[in-house]
Amino acid sequence: MKESEDIGKPESQNFIEQAIEKDLNEGRNGKRVHTRFPPEPNGYLHIGHAKAICLDFGMAENYGGKCNLRFDDTNPTKEDVEYVDSIKEDIRWLGFTWEDREFYASDYFGRLWEFAVSLIKRGLAYVDDQSADTISEQKGTTTQPGLSSPFRDRSIEENLDLFFRMNEGEFAEGSRVLRAKIDMASPNMHMRDPIIYRILKTPHHRTAAKWKVYPMYDFAHGQSDYFEGITHSLCTLEFEVHRPLYDWFIDQLKTDDYRPRQIEFNRLNLTYTVMSKRKLLELVKDGVVKGWDDPRMPTLCGLRRRGYTPESIKRFVDLIGYTKVEAINDVSLLEYAIREDLNKRAPRVFGVLKPLRVIITNFPEGVSEEMEIDNNPEDESQGKRIVPFSREIYIEQDDFSENPPNKFFRLAPGREVRLKGAYIISCTDLVKNSEGEITEVHCTYDPETKSGGPQADRRVKGTLHWVSAAHALNAEVRLYDRLFSDEDPSGHKDTDAREFLNPDSLTVIKDCKVEPSLVDAGPLTRVQFQRVGYFCVDYDSRPGMLVFNRTVGLKDTWARLNK
RNA sequence: UGCUCCGUAGUGUAAUUGGCAACACGCCUGACUCUGGAUCAGGAAAGUCUAGGUUCGAGCCCUAGCGGAGCAACCA
Numbered sequence: 001m002k003e004s005e006d007i008g009k010p011e012s013q014n015f016i017e018q019a020i021e022k023d024l025n026e027g028r029n030g031k032r033v034h035t036r037f038p039p040e041p042n043g044y045l046h047i048g049h050a051k052a053i054c055l056d057f058g059m060a061e062n063y064g065g066k067c068n069l070r071f072d073d074t075n076p077t078k079e080d081v082e083y084v085d086s087i088k089e090d091i092r093w094l095g096f097t098w099e100d101r102e103f104y105a106s107d108y109f110g111r112l113w114e115f116a117v118s119l120i121k122r123g124l125a126y127v128d129d130q131s132a133d134t135i136s137e138q139k140g141t142t143t144q145p146g147l148s149s150p151f152r153d154r155s156i157e158e159n160l161d162l163f164f165r166m167n168e169g170e171f172a173e174g175s176r177v178l179r180a181k182i183d184m185a186s187p188n189m190h191m192r193d194p195i196i197y198r199i200l201k202t203p204h205h206r207t208a209a210k211w212k213v214y215p216m217y218d219f220a221h222g223q224s225d226y227f228e229g230i231t232h233s234l235c236t237l238e239f240e241v242h243r244p245l246y247d248w249f250i251d252q253l254k255t256d257d258y259r260p261r262q263i264e265f266n267r268l269n270l271t272y273t274v275m276s277k278r279k280l281l282e283l284v285k286d287g288v289v290k291g292w293d294d295p296r297m298p299t300l301c302g303l304r305r306r307g308y309t310p311e312s313i314k315r316f317v318d319l320i321g322y323t324k325v326e327a328i329n330d331v332s333l334l335e336y337a338i339r340e341d342l343n344k345r346a347p348r349v350f351g352v353l354k355p356l357r358v359i360i361t362n363f364p365e366g367v368s369e370e371m372e373i374d375n376n377p378e379d380e381s382q383g384k385r386i387v388p389f390s391r392e393i394y395i396e397q398d399d400f401s402e403n404p405p406n407k408f409f410r411l412a413p414g415r416e417v418r419l420k421g422a423y424i425i426s427c428t429d430l431v432k433n434s435e436g437e438i439t440e441v442h443c444t445y446d447p448e449t450k451s452g453g454p455q456a457d458r459r460v461k462g463t464l465h466w467v468s469a470a471h472a473l474n475a476e477v478r479l480y481d482r483l484f485s486d487e488d489p490s491g492h493k494d495t496d497a498r499e500f501l502n503p504d505s506l507t508v509i510k511d512c513k514v515e516p517s518l519v520d521a522g523p524l525t526r527v528q529f530q531r532v533g534y535f536c537v538d539y540d541s542r543p544g545m546l547v548f549n550r551t552v553g554l555k556d557t558w559a560r561l562n563k
Numbered sequence: 564u565g566c567u568c569c570g571u572a573g574u575g576u577a578a579u580u581g582g583c584a585a586c587a588c589g590c591c592u593g594a595c596u597c598u599g600g601a602u603c604a605g606g607a608a609a610g611u612c613u614a615g616g617u618u619c620g621a622g623c624c625c626u627a628g629c630g631g632a633g634c635a636a637c638c639a
Contacts, residue, residue, distance in 0.1 A: 012577055012586095040639050075638060132637055139635055143565045146635085177637055187566040189635045198637035217639045241567055241634045264568085271574090278638095319587065321576050323569090326632050330574055333588055343601070378601065418597050451597070463597045531598060554600065 014322045016055070019263055020063060020232060029231045029258050033065030036230050037091070037098075038105075038221065040072045041083035041205075043277035044292040044299045045090040047313065047334075048268040054317045055234055055265065057096040068228055069098035073106050074220045076204035084205075086292070090300040094310045101228075105220045106206045108227055112215045113167075115223060115253060116178060116197060120159045124252065125196065126152055127162040128179050135177070138184075139192050145185035146192045152181065166199055169212040173199045178213070182248065190245045194218055222246040225260040226253055233260050236267040237324065265322040271330050272482045273298050279497040288498060289483070295538075295549045296483040296505055306480065307526050307536025307551030312341040331482070335552050342526060342534045342551065347375035347382060350420070350465045351514040351529035351548070353477055355394035357469060360425060362444045363391040368468065371451065373421035385517045389422050392469040394513045399464045400441055402430065409461035411441070418463040420530065424449040465530045472513035475546040477535065479507040479553075518546060526551065 013021070024031050037056040039049065060067035069091065073079050091098070119125035128135060128151045140146035154162075166176055178197035186192055196219035203209050222245075225233045233246075243262050250259055267275075274280065275298060283289050283297070292299050295306035303313065316337040320329050368390040375382040395411065404412040411417045416426045429442035448455035485502035518527070518537075525537040533553035541547045 012579085014576090038639090042639080072639065078638075135637080136635075141565085141635060144635095145565095174637065189566085192635080195637055200637080214637095216637075221639085237568070238633055239639090243567090266569095319575075323576070325569055325576090327575060330588075333575070336588055343599075348599080377597095377599065420597055422597090424597090456597080460597085465598080528599085531600095554598095 015324070016059065016232075016234065016263055016265060016322055017062070020059060023231070023261070024063070032229070032231050033060060033063035034068070034229055034231045035060045035065065035234060036068040036070050036103075036225065036228060038070045038072045038224075038235075039087050040075070040078070041080060041087060042075075042078040043083060043281055044086050044301060046275055046277070046280065046298045046300065047270070047303060047316075048275045048298075049090075050094060050300060050313050051268040051317050051320070051322075052234070052236070053091060053094055053096060054314055055322060059232065059234070065231070066101065067096070067098060068101040068103055068230070070103040070105065070224060070228070072217070072221065072224075073104050073204070073206065074215050074217060076200060076202045076214065079205055081205050086301065090304075093300065093304060094313065103224075103228060104206060105215075105224050106204060108220070108224055109207060109211055109215070111227060112220060112223060113213075116163070116215070116219070117160065119180065119252060120163060120178075121156060122252075123156060123181065125159070125178055125180050126154050127159050127166070127176055128152075128195075129176050132174060135195070139189065140184070142189065148184050149179070149193070152193070163197070163213075166197070167211065167213045169201065171199055173201055175199065180219075180248075182245075188241060188244055190218065190242055191248070194245060218242060218245050219249065222249050222260065222262070223253055226250060226258075229258070230260045233262045235262060235264055237264045237326065238267070240264045264324070266324060266326055268317075268320070269326070269328045270298065270334065271328055272484050273331060274484060274497045274500075276497075283483075283497065286498070288501065295478070295480050304524070305536075305538065306549050307342075307524070307534060308338050309341050309345070309526070312338040315341065338552055339534070339554075342528065344376075344379065346526045346528045346534055347385070348373075348377070348530050349385075349515055349518060349527045350387065350467050351475065351477070351512060351527075351532065351535070352394045352396050352465065352467050352472075353509050353512050353529075353532065354397040355467075355472075355511065355513045356397045356400055356438065356441060358393050358395050358425070358441045358443055358466070360391050360393070360443050360445050361428065365391055367391070368470065371421045373451075387421060387515050387517065388468045388471045389419075390468045390470050393419070393466045394469055394472060395419075395441075395464050395466050399462075400427075400438070402438060410464060411443075411462070416460045418449070418460045419466050420463050421451050422466070423447070424455075424458060424460055467513045467515050469513075471516045473516055473518060473546055474544060475512040475514045475548060477509045477512045477548045477550065478538070479509065479550045481505045481507070512548075514546060514548075521546065528554075 035056045037053050057067045128149045138147040163178055177195045179193045180196050182191045182193055184192050196216055197213045200214045246262050284292055293301035293305050295302055316334045368388045370386045371389050372384045373387050374384055399410045401408050401412050411427050413427050416424055418424045423445040425443040425445045427443050430438050431440035433439050481504055482502055483505045484500040521537045523537055523539045528534050534551040535548040536551050538547040538549050
């Protein structure tokens with residue numbers, strides 16, 4: 001009864017979907033939905049961008065519309081083709097496509113110029129000869145109105161002449177700007193005669209030295225939306241106060257009923273994470289991390305290298321939703337999303353991080369036995385793999401204790417444990433070196449207890465993972481912890497991100513041993529080392545040495561074993 | 564002391580637009596037992612920032628207050 005009611009019940013909508021459907025119902029813009037993702041190519045995409053990408057492309061998908069990729073490249077001093085390429089790669093990796101709709105704000109420099117000229121001719125824009133400081137002073141404050149520039153009422157002819165000469169390169173950077181003539185007393189600071197063009201002589205990565213003046217964001221964004229036929233321009237909350245200006249320019253530009261509409265949503269904030277592109281760039285430049293794709297970085301390429309899947313990121317974005325509340329999302333939710341995904345798709349394999357040699361004294365020398373083990377006990381379709389077993393194996397150092405404390409249910413002298421997928425073994429002896437360190441443990445095995453064998457059901461205290469010494473592959477494992485810790489930098493907007501660095505954010509463990517089935521594992525192969533966590537093969541693995549990045553650890557693994 | 568936006572379990576989101584405050588993560592119990600912290604079962608936790616008002620009925624509408632965020636780059 002209740003279930004049948006639920007079936008017809010529509011999924012709850014977020015406020016953006018509601019706004020879009022309202023527009024659709026009212027027949028606006030020919031009932032089209034057309035969005036755009038507009039990154040500035042001045043850095044690598046991070047997970048915050050993923051939230052915007054999922055929205056922009058997702059809304060288009062939901063409503064049978066399109067989503068353009070548009071590079072907001074109006075500031076040649078900060079932008080570079082390196083970033084253009086990485087941005088495209090990351091969007092594709094997330095699984096979205098812009099087909100042939102790859103645009104650049106710089107594609108519209110000509111039309112924006114024409115529009116600016118038109119504003120001048122209509123008396124709605126003027127060239128200001130004052131310095132940045134003076135203009136800033138005249139702007140007033142949030143509580144006091146601004147003052148008019150002495151150049152505000154320059155003649156149209158003079159404005160035109162100056163604007164053209166600005167673009168000829170006749171004037172120095174910073175010497176003149178073009179401003180829209182709106183309202184110096186507006187309570188909205190952005191409406192107080194905003195600067196719309198400035199002189200920049202740095203060559204542009206696409207238009208080279210063609211232009212000497214470049215439009216500001218506010219003068220490029222809405223118009224670019226208009227030129228592309230965008231219906232819903234989704235951006236983050238901090239642009240809310242820009243909306244009146246966005247609309248003002250559209251009003252001056254539009255020639256028919258079509259008009260794009262800006263809707264703002266909350267930016268992604270993650271605990272223990274810095275999301276500012278500027279600060280991430282500093283970390284890269286200062287060598288705090290090894291690059292934009294350092295697995296500790298919140299960049300998409302960093303997360304990818306760490307082993308995150310696109311699905312898990314989309315799932316996470318889905319979980320946190322879109323609102324107008326400035327929320328701080330807990331990274332544990334992101335970790336949940338990747339565990340949930342990897343639990344289903346990552347095969348279980350044996351990896352011993354800190355090996356301890358175990359000799360099974362009653363097992364024949366020079367013989368190896370093939371154990372057939374499920375790749376994923378929860379998913380039979382992932383099949384089984386062969387893991388060789390032999391007289392000498394490695395187990396985890398932590399899985400042996402000479403003088404076991406209470407509730408230690410793993411291997412200890414005189415005790416029995418099960419080797420996952422193989423036999424029950426019993427510890428008979430141990431060997432120490434001159435420093436008193438345990439170097440070898442001797443055990444006997446019970447042939448009747450092989451997995452599936454007659455005695456396999458026997459209850460033992462614990463189950464251990466293992467790797468046959470003769471067959472083991474050498475590996476190096478990098479455990480990544482949070483780059484920032486203790487004091488949470490996500491709430492500190494203006495402080496130096498480096499103050500919050502966690503000195504233990506990277507731990508490298510060498511001399512690890514992993515099972516031979518991984519011999520051909522290529523970069524980004526994701527596995528679960530049983531009882532340890534999820535790992536992913538790194539790009540710089542080399543023959544004879546597999547390198548793994550830890551994606552995310554299993555939580556408190558020993559606790560259950562010791563229960 | 565201006566303008567704009569926002570206040571719902573610890574966190575993030577819902578609430579069929581005025582009708583029994585729900586879901587997820589996290590946390591706690593229990594079950595399962597070659598290990599997955601998966602799966603299953605259960606539990607604690609908000610009475611919706613505050614005070615008024617309208618109404619049979621308010622998280623939702625109105626008023627005032629409190630609290631938080633954004634805005635004064637020739638950045639986006």
